[in-house]
Amino acid sequence: MNRLSHSSPHQGADRAGKPALADLYPTHLETVGQRFSAALETAGFDAVAVFAGSPHGWFLDDQDYPFQINPHFKNWLPLLHAHDSFVAYVPGQKPVLVYYQPEDYWYLPPAPPSGYWTRHFEIRIVRHTEDAKGALPGARRCAFLGEWQERFKSWGFADVNPETLLNQLHYARAAKTGYELECMRQANIISAKGHRAAEQAFHAGASEFEIHTAFCAACGQTDDELPYHAIIALNEHAATLHYQYREREKPARRHSFLIDAAAQVNGYAADVTRTYSAERDEFQALIDALDKEQQALGKKVRPETDFKTLHLEAHHAIARLLHDFDFVRLPPGESVTKGISSMFLPHGLGHLLGLQVHDVGGLMASPRGNLIPKPDGHPYLRNTRVLKENFVTTIEPGLYFIPSLLEKLKAGPHSRHVNWAKVDAFRKFGGIRIEDNVVARAAGPENLTRDAFKTM
Numbered sequence: 001m002n003r004l005s006h007s008s009p010h011q012g013a014d015r016a017g018k019p020a021l022a023d024l025y026p027t028h029l030e031t032v033g034q035r036f037s038a039a040l041e042t043a044g045f046d047a048v049a050v051f052a053g054s055p056h057g058w059f060l061d062d063q064d065y066p067f068q069i070n071p072h073f074k075n076w077l078p079l080l081h082a083h084d085s086f087v088a089y090v091p092g093q094k095p096v097l098v099y100y101q102p103e104d105y106w107y108l109p110p111a112p113p114s115g116y117w118t119r120h121f122e123i124r125i126v127r128h129t130e131d132a133k134g135a136l137p138g139a140r141r142c143a144f145l146g147e148w149q150e151r152f153k154s155w156g157f158a159d160v161n162p163e164t165l166l167n168q169l170h171y172a173r174a175a176k177t178g179y180e181l182e183c184m185r186q187a188n189i190i191s192a193k194g195h196r197a198a199e200q201a202f203h204a205g206a207s208e209f210e211i212h213t214a215f216c217a218a219c220g221q222t223d224d225e226l227p228y229h230a231i232i233a234l235n236e237h238a239a240t241l242h243y244q245y246r247e248r249e250k251p252a253r254r255h256s257f258l259i260d261a262a263a264q265v266n267g268y269a270a271d272v273t274r275t276y277s278a279e280r281d282e283f284q285a286l287i288d289a290l291d292k293e294q295q296a297l298g299k300k301v302r303p304e305t306d307f308k309t310l311h312l313e314a315h316h317a318i319a320r321l322l323h324d325f326d327f328v329r330l331p332p333g334e335s336v337t338k339g340i341s342s343m344f345l346p347h348g349l350g351h352l353l354g355l356q357v358h359d360v361g362g363l364m365a366s367p368r369g370n371l372i373p374k375p376d377g378h379p380y381l382r383n384t385r386v387l388k389e390n391f392v393t394t395i396e397p398g399l400y401f402i403p404s405l406l407e408k409l410k411a412g413p414h415s416r417h418v419n420w421a422k423v424d425a426f427r428k429f430g431g432i433r434i435e436d437n438v439v440a441r442a443a444g445p446e447n448l449t450r451d452a453f454k455t456m
C-alpha cells in the first residue's frame with residue numbers, strides 16, 4: 001500500500017510486465033458508467049447520488065467505529081476514507097464527485113484529490129455536510145444509493161435504494177473489469193507476504209496475537225484496513241469457522257495453525273486461508289490430500305461451471321478423504337447422501353469476491369432479483385450461480401472436527417459408521433481450510449492466490 005493510504009489510491013505501477021492501474025482505470029470507469037446507465041434506465045431514474053456514508057459513533061461516547069465506505073461508492077473511484085462525500089451520475093455526463101473536506105484540527109480531513117482517476121470527475125469540494133445538497137447536479141428523478149439519514153428527507157430524492165436499481169448493479173458486478181482484477185491480483189500478492197510471515201511466526205512458536213501482528217506488519221495494513229477480521233487460530237481454535245480472538249498466551253503444545261486473513265487494494269478484497277501442522281504427521285498428510293482436492297476444484301472455475309455442482313463435488317472430495325483416512329467407514333457417495341460429509345464441511349465451497357469479501361449477488365438468477373435456490377441440506381452456500389467470464393470466486397473446501405457437530409453425529413443414526421477413536425485423536429488439530437481466489441476464464445482459470453505465492 002501507499003504510505004498515505006488515508007487519501008491516495010494504490011497506483012499499481014510497480015509490477016513489471018502488468019498494465020498499471022492507471023492504464024486500466026479508464027475502461028473500468030466506462031464499464032461502471034454503462035452498468036449504471038442501463039440500470040437507471042430500466043429502473044426509471046435519470047440520475048443517481050451514491051453516498052459514501054458517515055462514521056458511526058459509540059454509544060454514549062465521542063468516538064467512532066472504524067469507517068467502512070459504501071461499496072457502490074468505491075466501485076467508482078479508489079477512495080476509502082471519503083466519508084460524507086457523494087458520487088453523482090447523470091447518464092451521458094461526466095460523473096461529479098462532491099468531496100467533503102472539512103476544516104478540522106481534531107482529525108486529519110480527507111486529502112486533496114490526486115491521482116489517475118481525478119481527471120475523469122468533475123470535483124466539487126464542500127466544507128460542510130449540508131453544502132453537498134447544492135453541489136449535486138439537478139435531476140428530475142434522482143435515486144439515492146447508500147446509508148440513509150433523516151437529514152436527506154428534504155433533498156428531493158425520488159427514491160432510496162430502489163431494489164430494481166440495486167438488483168441490476170449487484171447482478172452485473174460479479175464479472176470483474178481488468179482494473180478490478182489487477183487490484184485483486186495485487187491484494188493477493190500482499191496477502192501472500194502476510195501469510196509467509198505468519199507461517200514463520202507459527203513455526204517460531206509465536207502466540208495468536210504475535211502471529212496477527214506479524215501478518216499485519218508484512219502486509220503493511222492495519223487491522224482496520226484489512227477487508228475482513230483476520231482469523232488466526234492455533235490448535236482446536238481452528239474448529240470455530242470465524243474464530244475471532246487472538247490469544248496472548250502461547251499454548252503449552254502446538255499442533256496446528258489455520259490462518260484465514262488477507263489484504264485489500266483500493267477497496268478490492270483478497271480472501272486467503274492456509275493450514276499448517278506443527279509436525280510432519282498424519283494431520284499434515286490430510287492437509288496435503290485436501291490441498292490436492294482443492295487445486296483440482298480450482299481448475300474447474302470456468303465459464304458455464306455451475307457452482308452448485310462444484311460445491312457438491314467438494315462434498316464428494318471430503319467424503320473420499322474421510323474414507324481414505326479411515327474416519328468414516330462408508331463408500332464416499334453414501335457419506336454425502338447420509339449428510340455425514342456436512343458434519344465435517346458445514347460451509348459452502350466458496351463465494352463471489354470483490355468490493356466485499358462475501359460479495360453480493362451470489363444467489364441471483366437474473367438482474368430482476370429472483371434467486372437460485374440452494375441445494376437441499378446446504379443452507380450456507382453463498383454462490384448458486386453459473387460462472388461467467390471474469391467472475392471471481394473463492395474455492396475454500398474445509399474439513400473440521402467441530403465438537404457440537406460431532407456430538408450431533410454421535411447421537412444420530414450414522415454414528416456406527418464413524419471411527420470415533422480416530423476422530424477423537426484429531427480434535428486437537430481443530431480443522432483444515434484451504435482457500436484461493438480464482439478468476440473464471442474460458443482460456444483456463446487464473447488462480448490469483450497460487451500465482452501470488454509463487455512470486456514469494
Ligand code: GLY
Nearest residue numbers: 228260271396435
Ligand atoms: N474469510 C471469510 C470467508 O472465507 O468466507
Ligand code: MN
Nearest residue numbers: 271394396435
Ligand atoms: Mn471466503
Ligand code: MN
Nearest residue numbers: 260271272435
Ligand atoms: Mn476466508
